[in-house]
Amino acid sequence: MRRMTARPANAHQARLLRLLRDGGPNSRAQLGDQVDLSRSKLAVEIDRLLETGLVVADGLAASRGGRRSHNIRLAPNLRFLGVDIGATSVDVAVTNAELEVLGHLNQPMDVREGPVAVFEQVLAMAAKLKVSGLAEGFDGAGIGVPGPVRYPEGVPVAPPIMPGWDGFPVREALSQELGCPVMVDNDVNLMAMGEQHAGVARSVGDFLCVKIGTGIGCGIVVGGEVYRGTTGSAGDIGHIQVEADGRACACGNKGCLEAHFSGAALARDAEEAARTGQSPELTARLEAAGRLTAADVATAAAAGDSTALDLIREGGNRVGQVIAGLVSFFNPGLVVIGGGVTGLGHTLLASVRTQVYRKSLPLATGNLPIVLGELGPTAGVIGAARLISDHLFSPA
Amino acid sequence: MRRMTARPANAHQARLLRLLRDGGPNSRAQLGDQVDLSRSKLAVEIDRLLETGLVVADGLAASRGGRRSHNIRLAPNLRFLGVDIGATSVDVAVTNAELEVLGHLNQPMDVREGPVAVFEQVLAMAAKLKVSGLAEGFDGAGIGVPGPVRYPEGVPVAPPIMPGWDGFPVREALSQELGCPVMVDNDVNLMAMGEQHAGVARSVGDFLCVKIGTGIGCGIVVGGEVYRGTTGSAGDIGHIQVEADGRACACGNKGCLEAHFSGAALARDAEEAARTGQSPELTARLEAAGRLTAADVATAAAAGDSTALDLIREGGNRVGQVIAGLVSFFNPGLVVIGGGVTGLGHTLLASVRTQVYRKSLPLATGNLPIVLGELGPTAGVIGAARLISDHLFSPA
């Protein structure tokens, strides 16, 4: 079938499309309440949108005490593809225009295999979602990669954990393959956008989203918009020094946050503890599986293993220390913590909170919630869908 | 005489006023090149601005190969008052509409004397500038205070070093006294705006401006706009921890940046060094003056005193360590260092640079200039003038 070709012709139409995306189906009258346009003008713009096929009529709305209004919704056949490439796995999801996830696949995969192999996998997963009847084609795709991206062009730049991706034209290539518009961003930024759209960060203008996975990154949202920095590397907090003469890090420095706490560091510490016999729980798991991951630490902690709990607490203190500094500097309205280690849950959260509330000034922490992300692995793909929808729902 | 009452009626007029403010007198044709409006429309808007008296005709421009164009400039009698209240002194300046400083006064003064006493002083200084013939009245005033401000209302909130100012309606009160519009902001933000307007940060969209005076603060500029945070305390980096179990700070914590390096800390360290006889140079100065300031350390260092140099280097390392973290996080296009300690000059700058370039990732530091502010004490007052002019040169 033919996919979406139209784009909003002006800012009003773009505004309306975003309202429908974020608020779901809506009556014409309700839309009118939100946009501050005359009824005549509003009718004209909606009619034009109906003509383009981007929105469709959808029956009558409930009465608000008088004549019933006609409902309007985004075209139900619109489909976005959200791709979240992590260090060790890939998530691919299909959403409708309201960014509801209709289907979601996850597959282990090492980014270091390079863009070609990864793309093959992604395309196979997208095809699988297609044949399962969820989509007949894609109107746009968003994709997140675990490293800095030169944003407008959609090209990774000097990504530390993605050898072979440097300068690879991700946007261009994927757009070719899928035959639809594509936008590329850092995976952490997408997580932030996801939580902003459908998670804990709704209605917060300025917030930080700390993602602790294989590495550590931080999405920065200023005035509702993701801030990417001058060269696209903003939020790269994994290599902030937390210990004067600490552990050696892959980046060449010593004492980096990532070297002391992250999914990878936690796994190493756990294996170490298991080998030296500090924790029977972990030792047993190591013998069973041959190696340990952050998830093993989480289950051990849930079972009350004190070594595991200590590891988490110490890590939380480290991250909390850095976040405390960022809170003083950035004065956000919310801090979201997510990523693979969300399983560590409230033990982690508690020590982060302790550090932040103790080490930042009262004015900045006074009304500052520090919470876990509520979308888990879907945050990234929803954020990816939102990335491309923001792009498509803006005046051409 | 009657002061400016008119305000730009629309975004086009606001745009033109700002172009004239930032670019000085300009021909109609040159303005046309910059605004992308039809000649007819441009002529209409300029005529309206001429009617309001905000701009005036100013003779003929040089020919660009054809008919000579008419010059336009902002009304030469417009006057802004820039006020920069520091912890230990007050700066007051008058500027024209192009934000050129026409007169500048500086007076030692302790903010802790409270808003009433300080205002008396400020008004006296403003009156002095007035009678010297520089202004017949003020069309607007910007004022910076050394603490967090709830921005839209212009009210200090919980300022640590300004007891008695908490909740004082600075904007309202000063507006009453001066009879003109007033805007209030943090002094660090004003310094950033000053350097952006007339200093080293021209044409940089995202940058940080670290001000090291009695305390330490950081102005954050995102996309050309000052970022103030959720509660107006963004940039408050003085209490970021730099040493795990470091010096006790007035805020109640240990190891804060400000406790280890700032104008106040440096003076204490210098006095300590003088008393223990580590530096004959400093000892002599202490005996002569009874106490030491950062300026004494600067002159001692300039004279080659190794103790003074060590103090500066150590301080630079501390600040550099924090800035390195901020650079990783924020990925700015420029870092400006200013404030009272600018006198420490290149010794300080060198150690800051060393730390940042060593501890931040290459992608973020690759093309990152770290420079001293070039406006010195006028940065604050120019920033203050710009604050109010931004306000007045925006659509009503």
Added chain:
DNA sequence: CAACTTTCTCCACACCCAGGACAAAGCCGG
């Protein structure tokens, strides 16, 4: 079933603004 409310459409009018025609002013080469 009548009065009131809400929603939607239609239409007249004002305003905005681009772009062309044209006049004014200045440059340059002969």
Added chain:
DNA sequence: CCGGCTTTGTCCTGGGTGTGGAGAAAGTTG
């Protein structure tokens, strides 16, 4: 000094945009 050429400024027309009112359509409430 004169005639083309360029640049600048003004005037005018026509299309597009958006407001607000009138009134019809559709429902609700008592």
